[in-house]
């Protein structure tokens with residue numbers, strides 16, 4: 001029944017695209033993760049989000065992930081992602097979607113705003129896949145954090161254990177806690 005199968009595949013792809021649009025994904029993510037045509041994706045995007053997709057390049061640099069607070073958010077997401085990747089038999093993009101939803105829940109439960117967009121989360125997984133970023137265990141707390149691949153684990157101290165001076169006394173109140181992500 002190739003016809004039925006193709007309709008089901010297409011329905012699944014539309015469903016994924018809609019979910020990603022709801023999460024705020026850029027059009028390039030949808031283009032990369034579905035076989036739907038650009039025109040259809042554009043129409044879908046406008047219909048679901050009520051606006052035209054933002055133009056411009058995707059963030060191609062790994063720098064953002066290395067800055068203090070973004071690194072903690074990215075690490076939380078990636079811990080969830082690595083865990084689900086191991087335990088759940090899902091397509092790669094569905095693992096990203098599910099992990100991102102859990103990341104949002106986790107951040108909201110701590111009364112914080114998400115810093116990591118779904119587009120960046122998706123990009124982060126690509127960076128890890130092609131070896132541009134990895135996770136290194138903090139020598140102080142034992143949590144796993146996003147780092148460049150050449151980080152020396154023996155000396156690595158994460159941004160929670162060693163926040164920048166400017167973070168000051170507000171660090172406990174202002175930064176994300178990682179317990180739940182590093183527990184597994």
Ligand SMILES: [Zn+2]
Pocket residue numbers: 138139140141142143157158159160161162
């Ligand atoms: Zn640490």
